[in-house]
Amino acid sequence: MTTLFTFAINNFSVIKMSTVRAEIITIGDEILIGQIVDTNSAWMGKQLSDIGIQVHQITSVSDSREHILTALKEASQRASVVLITGGLGPTKDDVTKVTLGEYFNAPMVFNEDVFLDVERLFKMRGREVSAVNRKQAEIVSNCTPLRNEVGTAPGMWFDENNVIYVSMPGVPHEMKHLMSKHVLSRLKARYKTPFILHRSILTQGIGESVLSELIEEFENNLPKHIKLAYLPGAGMVRLRLSATGVNEAGIRAEMDQLVSDLDHRVADFRFGFDEETIQEVLGKLLTDKKLTISTAESCTGGYIAHQLTSVPGSSSWYMGSTVTYSYQSKTEILGISETLMLEHGAVSEEVVTAMVENVKRIMKTDCAVATSGIAGPGGGTPDKPVGTVWIGIALPGKVFAKKVLLGDNRLRTIQVASETALNMLRKAIIASDL
Amino acid sequence: MTTLFTFAINNFSVIKMSTVRAEIITIGDEILIGQIVDTNSAWMGKQLSDIGIQVHQITSVSDSREHILTALKEASQRASVVLITGGLGPTKDDVTKVTLGEYFNAPMVFNEDVFLDVERLFKMRGREVSAVNRKQAEIVSNCTPLRNEVGTAPGMWFDENNVIYVSMPGVPHEMKHLMSKHVLSRLKARYKTPFILHRSILTQGIGESVLSELIEEFENNLPKHIKLAYLPGAGMVRLRLSATGVNEAGIRAEMDQLVSDLDHRVADFRFGFDEETIQEVLGKLLTDKKLTISTAESCTGGYIAHQLTSVPGSSSWYMGSTVTYSYQSKTEILGISETLMLEHGAVSEEVVTAMVENVKRIMKTDCAVATSGIAGPGGGTPDKPVGTVWIGIALPGKVFAKKVLLGDNRLRTIQVASETALNMLRKAIIASDL
Numbered sequence: 049m050t051t052l053f054t055f056a057i058n059n060f061s062v063i064k065m066s067t068v069r070a071e072i073i074t075i076g077d078e079i080l081i082g083q084i085v086d087t088n089s090a091w092m093g094k095q096l097s098d099i100g101i102q103v104h105q106i107t108s109v110s111d112s113r114e115h116i117l118t119a120l121k122e123a124s125q126r127a128s129v130v131l132i133t134g135g136l137g138p139t140k141d142d143v144t145k146v147t148l149g150e151y152f153n154a155p156m157v158f159n160e161d162v163f164l165d166v167e168r169l170f171k172m173r174g175r176e177v178s179a180v181n182r183k184q185a186e187i188v189s190n191c192t193p194l195r196n197e198v199g200t201a202p203g204m205w206f207d208e209n210n211v212i213y214v215s216m217p218g219v220p221h222e223m224k225h226l227m228s229k230h231v232l233s234r235l236k237a238r239y240k241t242p243f244i245l246h247r248s249i250l251t252q253g254i255g256e257s258v259l260s261e262l263i264e265e266f267e268n269n270l271p272k273h274i275k276l277a278y279l280p281g282a283g284m285v286r287l288r289l290s291a292t293g294v295n296e297a298g299i300r301a302e303m304d305q306l307v308s309d310l311d312h313r314v315a316d317f318r319f320g321f322d323e324e325t326i327q328e329v330l331g332k333l334l335t336d337k338k339l340t341i342s343t344a345e346s347c348t349g350g351y352i353a354h355q356l357t358s359v360p361g362s363s364s365w366y367m368g369s370t371v372t373y374s375y376q377s378k379t380e381i382l383g384i385s386e387t388l389m390l391e392h393g394a395v396s397e398e399v400v401t402a403m404v405e406n407v408k409r410i411m412k413t414d415c416a417v418a419t420s421g422i423a424g425p426g427g428g429t430p431d432k433p434v435g436t437v438w439i440g441i442a443l444p445g446k447v448f449a450k451k452v453l454l455g456d457n458r459l460r461t462i463q464v465a466s467e468t469a470l471n472m473l474r475k476a477i478i479a480s481d482l
Numbered sequence: 483m484t485t486l487f488t489f490a491i492n493n494f495s496v497i498k499m500s501t502v503r504a505e506i507i508t509i510g511d512e513i514l515i516g517q518i519v520d521t522n523s524a525w526m527g528k529q530l531s532d533i534g535i536q537v538h539q540i541t542s543v544s545d546s547r548e549h550i551l552t553a554l555k556e557a558s559q560r561a562s563v564v565l566i567t568g569g570l571g572p573t574k575d576d577v578t579k580v581t582l583g584e585y586f587n588a589p590m591v592f593n594e595d596v597f598l599d600v601e602r603l604f605k606m607r608g609r610e611v612s613a614v615n616r617k618q619a620e621i622v623s624n625c626t627p628l629r630n631e632v633g634t635a636p637g638m639w640f641d642e643n644n645v646i647y648v649s650m651p652g653v654p655h656e657m658k659h660l661m662s663k664h665v666l667s668r669l670k671a672r673y674k675t676p677f678i679l680h681r682s683i684l685t686q687g688i689g690e691s692v693l694s695e696l697i698e699e700f701e702n703n704l705p706k707h708i709k710l711a712y713l714p715g716a717g718m719v720r721l722r723l724s725a726t727g728v729n730e731a732g733i734r735a736e737m738d739q740l741v742s743d744l745d746h747r748v749a750d751f752r753f754g755f756d757e758e759t760i761q762e763v764l765g766k767l768l769t770d771k772k773l774t775i776s777t778a779e780s781c782t783g784g785y786i787a788h789q790l791t792s793v794p795g796s797s798s799w800y801m802g803s804t805v806t807y808s809y810q811s812k813t814e815i816l817g818i819s820e821t822l823m824l825e826h827g828a829v830s831e832e833v834v835t836a837m838v839e840n841v842k843r844i845m846k847t848d849c850a851v852a853t854s855g856i857a858g859p860g861g862g863t864p865d866k867p868v869g870t871v872w873i874g875i876a877l878p879g880k881v882f883a884k885k886v887l888l889g890d891n892r893l894r895t896i897q898v899a900s901e902t903a904l905n906m907l908r909k910a911i912i913a914s915d916l
Contacts, residue, residue, distance in 0.1 A: 078713045080537040081680065082528030083722065085521050089542070094516030103514040105549075106542035108523070111711075115539075180691050198889075200691070219714060221891055246515065257614050257634070277545075279512045280653060288517065342811070349796075350779075350787025353805040357783025360859050360892060368811040371787040371803035373796070377776070377845050381804065381815065411811050425794050455632075457655055458794060 067292070068239045070096050071123040072106045075116060075134035075144050076218060079108045088133050088223050095232055100241030101129060111135060116147045124211045129235065134218035136201040145188065145204075148215055152208060154190040162193050162202045169200060191215075194230040198222055203230060212238065243296045247307050248279075248288045250324065251317040252471045256280050259287070263313050274306065283464035284326075287314070319471050326470045327355045327362075333474060334365040334415075337482050341473070342411035343369040344382055344403040346394065347421035347437055352466045367411045372403075382406045395420050395432055397449045404440035405447055415477065416442040417469045423458045437465045441476050448476075501726070502673045504530050505557040506540045509550060509568035509578050510652060513542045522567050522657050529661055534675030535563060545569060550581045558645045563669065568652035570635040579622065579638075582649055586642060588624040596627050596636045603634060625649075628664040632656055637664060646672065677730040681741050682713075682722045684758065685751040686905045690714050693721070697747050708740065717898035718760075721748070753905050760904045761789045761796075767908060768799040768849075771916050775907070776845035777803040778816055778837040780828065781855035781871055786900045801845045806837075816840045829854050829866055831883045838874035839881055849911065850876040851903045857892045871899045875910050882910075 072092055078084045086108060093103045104127055109115045116135075123130045135144030149156050163185035170177050184200045187193050194203030194214075199222040206213040214231050216223045251259065256278050260267070267276055273293060279286040289306055293299050311318055320329040334341060343352050353369035356362050372378040375389055384402050392398040400420045408416035421437030428434035435454040440447070452468055454461040506526055512518045520542060527537045538561055543549045550569075557564045569578030583590055597619035604611050618634045621627050628637030628648075633656040640647040648665050650657045685693065690712050694701070701710055707727060713720040723740055727733045745752055754763040768775060777786050787803035790796050806812040809823055818836050826832040834854045842850035855871030862868035869888040874881070886902055888895040 077709075077724070078711060078722070079524065080527050080540065081531040081724075082524040082526065082537075083680075083682075083713060083720070084715070085519065085524040086540075087519050090513065090516040090519040092516065093514050097515040103516075104544070106514065106520075106540075108540035110538070175692075178691055178695055180694055221894060246517075248517075257612060258609075260614055261612055275511075277512060279517060281518070286517070288512070290511070290515075343805075345784075345787075349791025350784035350803055350805065351791075353779075353784025354788045354896075357785075357805070357807065357857075358893060358896075362783075363807050366807055368807045368815070369784055369803070369805035370815065371777075371784065371791070371805065373791065373800050373802045374845075377802040380844055380846070381802070410814055412814070423791075459792060460655060462788075462792075 067242050068101045068129060069104045069127040070101050070129035070131060071104055071127040073116075073119050073123055073130060073132045074106070074108045074218070075111060075132065076108075077111050079134075080110055088218065088220055091220070091224065092131055092133075092227065095227055096129075096131075096235075097244060097246065099232060099236050100244050101235060101239070102244065111143050113143055113147050113150070116144065117151055120148075120151050120213070124209075124213070128211055128239075130211060130213045131231070132213065132215045133223050136215065136217045144215060145186070148191075148204065148206075148213075149188045152188060152190050152206065154188050156186045157189045159185055159187050159193055159202075161195075162187060165195060165197070165202070166200045169197075194226050196222055196226055197229075198225045205230075205234065242292055242294055243299060245291045245299050245303055246288060246322075247303050248286050248322050249307065249311055249314060249318050250284060250286050250320045250322075250326075251314055252284045252319050252326070252467060254285065254314075254317045256285050259285055259314065259317075263287075263310065266310055266313055270306075271302075274303075282460055283467040284319075319474060325355070325359075326467055326474070327359050330470050330474050331356070331359050331362055331365060333477060337477065339414040339477070339482065340365050340367055341415045341417065342367045342407050342413040343416065344407035344418040344440075345369055345371045346373065346378070346403070346419055347423045348419045348462050348466050348469070349373065349423070351462050352417065352419070352469060355466055355470070367413050370407055370410075378403070382410070393432070395422055395436060395438060397438055397451070400438040400440035400449050401447055404442040404449075408442045414444055414482075415473060416440075417473050418442075419465055419469055421454075421461070421465060423461045424456050425458060435461050437461065439465065439469045439472060441469075441472050443476055443480050444482065446476070446480065501676050502535045502563060503538045503561040504535050504563035504565060505538055505561040507550075507553050507557055507564060507566045508540070508542045508652070509545060509566065510542075511545050513568075514544055522652065522654055525654070525658065526565055526567075526661065529666055530563075530565075530669075531678060531680065533666060533670050534678050535669060535673070536678065545577050547577055547581050547584070550578065551585055554582075554585050554647070558643075558647070562645055562673075564645060564647045565665070566647065566649045567657050570649065570651045578649060579620070582625075582638065582640075582647075583622045586622060586624050586640065588622050590620045591623045593619055593621050593627055593636075595629075596621060599629060599631070599636070600634045603631075628660050630656055630660060631663075632659045639665075639668065676726055676728055677733060679725045679733050679737055680722055680756075681737050682720050682756050683741065683745055683748060683752050684718060684720050684754040684756075684760075685748055686718045686753050686760070686901060688719065688748075688751045690719050693719055693748065693751075697721075697744065700744055700747055704740075705736075708737075716894055717901040718753075753908060759789075759793075760901055760908070761793050764904050764908050765790070765793045765796055765799060767911060771911065773848040773911070773916065774799050774801055775849040775851065776801045776841050776847040777850065778841035778852040778874075779803055779805045780807065780812070780837070780853055781857045782853045782896050782900050782903070783807065783857075785896050786851065786853070786903060789900055789904070801847050804841055804844075812837070816844070827866070829856055829870060829872055831872055831885070834872040834874035834883050835881055838876040838883075842876045848878055848916075849907060850874075851907050852876075853899055853903055855888075855895070855899060857895045858890050859892060869895050871895065873899065873903045873906060875903075875906050877910055877914050878916065880910070880914065 191204035201217040203226040404418035418440035424434035625638035635651040637660040812818040838852035852874040858868035874883040
């Protein structure tokens with residue numbers, strides 16, 4: 049179903065047009081009992097939004113025939129695109145395929161092409177096709193199969209009563225393969241969609257409510273067809289502007305202006321835009337300035353290194369990390385004197401400063417970041433409660449450190465400390481005009 | 483609403499009883515357009531399941547009044563518990579509270595106790611209560627407010643027409659605080675629930691379909707009231723048995739027997755049970771055996787260190803890591819000879835063996851793990867394609883290495899390589915009978 053809606057563009061025209069609505073159905077008891085987190089829906093929602101298809105609802109249901117049938121019926125009454133993931137694997141707990149056959153009143157048929165794909169995949173892995181895997185080549189007769197080159201369960205595309213249904217495996221990289229290779233291009237070819245533009249400004253070091261006071265005037269003056277949302281994350285708040293319309297060039301120009309205005313108001317806290325991460329922003333800055341970095345981590349335990357090495361190509365500016373969890377390793381690897389640690393404690397300005405200076409020298413990098421803190425749950429004292437983290441920053445010719453208090457959630461402390469440390473380095477590089 | 487269902491216990495009795503059904507509604511455009519992943523629902527599903535309340539459906543809807551009203555109405559027709567997260571923050575994009583007032587036809591009232599909590603939290607952070615935050619103390623008149631000691635938006639508990647509705651902030655640690663402190667105990671007091679037991683066996687190094695053939699006989703002979711599910715993750719497959727009934731002792735005994743039988747069949751691949759992670763299992767083993775470890779990471783870039791340091795108390799057995807991303811850092815920190823790297827390449831049996839031996843010696847640990855590989859997207863050659871990872875393991879008096887091929891997804895390669903490496907060490911320690 050497509051719905052009519054009304055909006056104004058640049059305050060000078062009001063247009064009625066149709067938008068394509070999609071719904072996502074994820075199938076699996078493991079989602080409902082919380083054994084896995086559904087990351088597929090967010091990824092699919094982003095892809096659909098990018099091509100102007102609006103996800104109206106995400107529904108997670110159990111591996112039960114009745115529940116799947118109800119969800120399919122309800123979603124198809126509200127939306128014209130229904131994407132389904134889960135329950136297509138080779139094993140017996142998977143009921144999606146059979147239920148789709150029942151829903152469409154269509155028999156299961158053996159598909160030779162799909163079987164060849166399954167066989168090819170098994171040969172590549174040096175294995176024989178089992179009887180169980182032979183069943184993967186059975187598809188619902190009214191579907192167009194979508195080739196899955198990274199797994200054994202094919203996608204299935206149904207076009208019935210003006211609704212598109214697509215069934216995909218729940219394994220994330222298989223679903224992503226099918227979406228990127230087949231589903232998105234087919235949807236684009238099938239629908240004329242309105243233009244939807246999301247733009248975000250990413251801030252660090254300021255809370256949601258202080259931020260809202262800072263930009264109150266901006267928010268009150270926003271045109272009606274543009275929405276602002278505050279999306280808090282670990283140690284950061286994302287400000288997202290969303291516009292919908294038909295005049296792509298007009299919307300882009302208007303959004304550029306608004307983003308620039310908003311950025312001006314939050315400049316002290318902004319570290320990036322849109323889908324950037326702090327590690328990507330820092331990586332680009334280091335590449336531009338031809339600088340290298342290293343890290344010395346204690347309480348963040350390798351998380352900063354993991355964040356940095358998640359960026360493809362990071363080996364050109366990131367030289368490595370020492371994760372020194374013990375006094376002994378701090379001495380042995382980083383050359384921190386035992387006296388210094390006994391005198392001030394490992395969580396201190398003196399030790400974090402020595403860590404950052406030494407790792408920079410040992411790794412022969414231009415800049416460095418170090419952390420030393422108490423992530424908890426144990427190890428806190430009245431002087432240094434759980435959540436106390438010292439962050440050290442070194443640039444050519446400059447070293448400084450700062451203490452932050454991050455509360456008693458171990459994983460959150462690790463994440464916020466990492467985010468804060470990387471942003472401190474970013475700001476220091478910009479301020480130093482290297 | 484409670485539904486009647488029928489099941490058999492130990493094949494000797496059939497009982498009719500009621501189970502409490504819950505639904506979760508998550509509110510926020512940011513979920514639908516994929517800007518954030520909804521991790522709250524999985525956590526809540528797990529908690530509810532543990533107290534015998536069955537999550538029937540999870541529904542994610544937009545920040546729109548109409549959509550929230552429809553979702554509340556539909557969920558309350560199917561379930562007797564409706565948990566709602568999102569849209570309670572201090573800023574203007576939050577509509578949940580006002581919509582709940584409309585749904586219950588109840589006015590908003592200022593609550594003095596809630597205001598004192600908001601004020602206290604601000605004082606602790608050394609800030610004044612703003613006008614925006616004052617609004618956080620307004621609640622829907624027919625609710626029982628639930629104190630939020632870690633944030634400014636209180637929870638709201640509604641008991642209307644025999645349905646419990648609970649509205650909570652979407653910020654994960656605030657939601658968790660409210661659930662743990664107030665919601666779960668109130669739900670337990672309110673309902674008599676059936677006993678639900680989930681037990682899982684965690685396997686590594688075997689695919690879903692081979693696993694299903696290995697345990698075909700076991701699966702075919704399962705009693706009707708027990709379900710088996712295969713839940714694949716990065717580099718692992720979880721086998722989950724679920725039983726529902728009233729006779730807790732009987733179900734526990736029957737499940738113990740089944741878990742033991744299943745474990746016997748998959749023993750070569752099993753690394754743990756239930757909610758354990760490979761790093762926790764390894765940590766317990768190291769604690770039991772009084773062994774310490776260190777790691778030297780190249781392609782996994784700190785991810786192994788992060789996994790290990792995510793375990794509270796890991797500092798007693800984990801000494802640290804060297805993340806050596808460059809040739810220079812491999813030489814400088816780990817003492818790997820340049821000749822060795824030039825001769826064999828950094829991704830080789832020889833280099834990974836030297837890395838694991840050297841880190842063990844430098845960190846003075848009993849055991850060590852090292853990785854060197856090509857995570858991609860760049861850096862592959864015909865000889866060593868992207869996804870090639872060498873893993874080195876060192877124990878007292880023993881060193882060995884193994885090559886694995888993990889495909890072209892950078893993050894997946896990092897994750898699977900880490901999981902595989904930690905499991906290799908676990909198996910080696912057990913086999914060595916240290």
